[in-house]
Amino acid sequence: MNEKERILATLRGQRPGGRVLWVPTVGVTVEAMKKVDARWPESHWDPKKLARAAASTYELTGVPCCTIPFCLTLEGEALGAPLDKGSEMTQPQIMEHLEMAFDEFELPHDFLSRGRIPAVLEAVSLLAASQRDIQPVNIKVTGPFTIACAVFGAERVLLATMEEPDAVKRVMELMADVGIAISRAAIGAGVDTITISDPVASGDLLSPDQYAEFARPYEAKVFAAIRDVPTALHICGYTKDNMPHIRTTGTAAFSFEEKVQVKDAKQLLGDVLAIGNVAPVRALLNGSPADVLRESNQCFEDGIDLLSSGCAVPPLTTLENLRAMAASAKAH
Amino acid sequence: MNAPAMLNEREVILAGLADSVWKLDPAMATEFAQRAIAIGMDAYEAINDGLAKGMMVVSGKFDRREYFVPELLRAAKAMNTGIDLLRPYLKVDATTHKGTVVIATVKGDIHQIGKNLVALMLRTAGFTVHDLGVNCPAEKYLAKAREENADIIGMSALMTTTMLYMETVTQTLQQEGMRDRIRVMVGGAPVSEMFAKKVGADAYASHAAMAVEVAKELVAARVA
Numbered sequence: 001m002n003e004k005e006r007i008l009a010t011l012r013g014q015r016p017g018g019r020v021l022w023v024p025t026v027g028v029t030v031e032a033m034k035k036v037d038a039r040w041p042e043s044h045w046d047p048k049k050l051a052r053a054a055a056s057t058y059e060l061t062g063v064p065c066c067t068i069p070f071c072l073t074l075e076g077e078a079l080g081a082p083l084d085k086g087s088e089m090t091q092p093q094i095m096e097h098l099e100m101a102f103d104e105f106e107l108p109h110d111f112l113s114r115g116r117i118p119a120v121l122e123a124v125s126l127l128a129a130s131q132r133d134i135q136p137v138n139i140k141v142t143g144p145f146t147i148a149c150a151v152f153g154a155e156r157v158l159l160a161t162m163e164e165p166d167a168v169k170r171v172m173e174l175m176a177d178v179g180i181a182i183s184r185a186a187i188g189a190g191v192d193t194i195t196i197s198d199p200v201a202s203g204d205l206l207s208p209d210q211y212a213e214f215a216r217p218y219e220a221k222v223f224a225a226i227r228d229v230p231t232a233l234h235i236c237g238y239t240k241d242n243m244p245h246i247r248t249t250g251t252a253a254f255s256f257e258e259k260v261q262v263k264d265a266k267q268l269l270g271d272v273l274a275i276g277n278v279a280p281v282r283a284l285l286n287g288s289p290a291d292v293l294r295e296s297n298q299c300f301e302d303g304i305d306l307l308s309s310g311c312a313v314p315p316l317t318t319l320e321n322l323r324a325m326a327a328s329a330k331a332h
Numbered sequence: 333m334n335a336p337a338m339l340n341e342r343e344v345i346l347a348g349l350a351d352s353v354w355k356l357d358p359a360m361a362t363e364f365a366q367r368a369i370a371i372g373m374d375a376y377e378a379i380n381d382g383l384a385k386g387m388m389v390v391s392g393k394f395d396r397r398e399y400f401v402p403e404l405l406r407a408a409k410a411m412n413t414g415i416d417l418l419r420p421y422l423k424v425d426a427t428t429h430k431g432t433v434v435i436a437t438v439k440g441d442i443h444q445i446g447k448n449l450v451a452l453m454l455r456t457a458g459f460t461v462h463d464l465g466v467n468c469p470a471e472k473y474l475a476k477a478r479e480e481n482a483d484i485i486g487m488s489a490l491m492t493t494t495m496l497y498m499e500t501v502t503q504t505l506q507q508e509g510m511r512d513r514i515r516v517m518v519g520g521a522p523v524s525e526m527f528a529k530k531v532g533a534d535a536y537a538s539h540a541a542m543a544v545e546v547a548k549e550l551v552a553a554r555v556a
Contacts, residue, residue, distance in 0.1 A: 089493045159405040207400040281522045313491035
C-alpha cells in the first residue's frame with residue numbers, strides 16, 4: 001500500500017497498520033509556495049498555481065495535505081460577498097456582508113460557475129492526475145453554518161439563532177445545498193476525499209444544544225449526500241462537549257484542536273476517527289522540530305487515528321517543523 | 333410621596349434592569365428604563381447598578397459555559413436598548429471614569445466577535461471604549477488614541493499571519509513618541525503571553541473577563 005492507499009483505507013475504517021499522517025485542513029506554507037513559484041494571492045485564482053501550491057507541502061516535507069481551496073471564502077464569494085484578495089502571507093477575506101433579510105436570500109442558479117469555483121474544480125482535475133499514486137486529493141468545503149456567517153456576518157447569524165431560528169434554519173438548508181453542489185462537482189472532477197470545515201460552529205461560540213440545532217443537521221445533510229467518498233469534519237476551538245453530536249453527523253473522521261485531549265475525543269467520538277491535534281501555533285509555528293516530533297509522538301501514543309495539525313497549518317510554519325511531523329509517522 | 337414605597341420602587345427598577353439583561357429581554361429593558369426615567373432615577377445609577385450588574389451575571393454565566401455567544405449578543409442588545417433610552421438623561425460629569433480604551437482588530441483581519449466581547453465587557457466595567465472596528469491600520473489606532481487621550485490601545489487578531497501586525501503598531505507608537513503614555517494590551521485565539529511580550533505589548537488577556545482585570549491593572553499602574 002502506498003501512502004494514499006493507507007490514508008483512504010484508514011478513512012474507510014480499515015486498519016492498514018502503522019502510523020498514518022494526513023492533514024485534512026489547509027497545509028500550505030509561504031516558504032513552500034515560494035519554492036514552487038505558486039505564491040498567494042495568485043495561487044488562489046490560477047488553477048495551475050493552485051495545484052502546484054497544493055502539492056508543494058508533500059513534495060518538500062512528506063506531509064500529505066493536498067487540500068484546496070486555501071481559505072473559507074470560496075462559497076461566500078460565489079454567493080456575492082465582496083472579497084479582499086489577501087497577500088502572500090494572508091488568505092482572502094470577505095470584507096462586507098449581504099444585508100438582505102434571511103427570507104429574501106436565494107441561491108443564484110449559476111453559483112458553481114461564479115468566483116473561484118471553476119478554478120478550484122480545474123485544479124482538482126490537475127491534481128487528480130499529478131497526485132494519483134502519491135496522496136489523496138482533498139477538497140475543503142465550508143460548513144453550512146460557517147458559510148452563512150461569512151455571507152451575513154457571524155454576529156448577525158449568532159443573534160438570529162435566538163431571534164429568528166426558522167429563518168436561520170432555512171438559510172442553513174440552502175448553505176448545505178451549496179456544500180452538496182460543490183462536493184458533487186468536485187467528485188466529478190476526481191477528488192479522493194472531502195473535508196467539511198465548519199469553524200464557526202465551534203464550542204467556543206455555540207452551546208452543544210445550539211450546535212445540535214443549527215449546525216449539526218446541515219453538516220449531516222451534506223455528509224448524507226456524499227456517502228461514496230471518505231470524509232472528514234473539522235471544527236476549531238473547544239469541541240469536546242459537542243462531540244456526542246459530532247459523532248452522528250455521518251462523517252468518517254473528525255479533526256479537532258489541542259484544546260481537546262486525544263483520549264477524551266476517542267471516547268466521545270465512538271466509530272468516528274480522531275484526527276489531530278499537534279498544536280498549530282505553540283508547536284508548528286513557534287516550536288522547534290524536536291517539539292513537533294514530541295507532540296506528534298504523543299498524539300500517536302494517545303491513540304490518534306490520523307496525525308494532523310489541530311487546525312490549518314499556520315502559513316509561516318517552517319518546512320523543518322513539517323518534516324518532523326512526517327518523521328514521527330515514519331518512525332514506526 | 334411615600335418614602336419607603338419610593339425606595340422599594342427604586343430597588344424593583346434596578347433589579348428589573350439587571351434581570352432584563354441576564355434574562356436576555358430587550359422589551360423588559362425598555363419597560364424598566366422607562367420606569368427609571370418616570371421616577372427621575374439618576375441615569376448613571378440605572379445603568380451602573382441595574383443594567384451593568386445584569387451584564388456581570390451574564391459574564392459569569394459565559395465563563396461557566398452556561399451562556400454562549402448568541403446569549404451574550406442578546407444580552408448586549410438588551411443592555412444597549414436600556415442605555416439608549418437612558419443616555420439623554422446622563423449627567424456627563426456623573427460618570428466615574430475608569431479609563432479610555434481604543435480597541436480594534438488589526439489590519440488585514442476582519443474577525444470581530446472576540447474584540448466586540450472585550451469592548452462590551454470594558455464598557456460594562458466603566459471604561460470609555462472607542463471601537464475602531466476591524467482591519468485597523470496603525471495610523472488609525474494612533475490618531476484615535478491621541479484625539480481621545482487614551483490610556484490603553486487594545487488589539488485583537490484571529491490569524492497567525494495578521495497577529496504579526498501588532499508589532500507594527502507598538503513600533504509606530506514608539507516612533508511617534510507615544511509609547512510611554514499609552515499601555516498596549518493584546519488578545520485573540522493565536523496570541524499568547526509570550527507573543528505579547530515579543531511584539532512589545534504591556535499585557536495579554538485570554539478572554540473578555542480577564543481583559544477587564546488587565547485593563548484595570550494597566551490604568552492603576554499608569555496612575556501610580
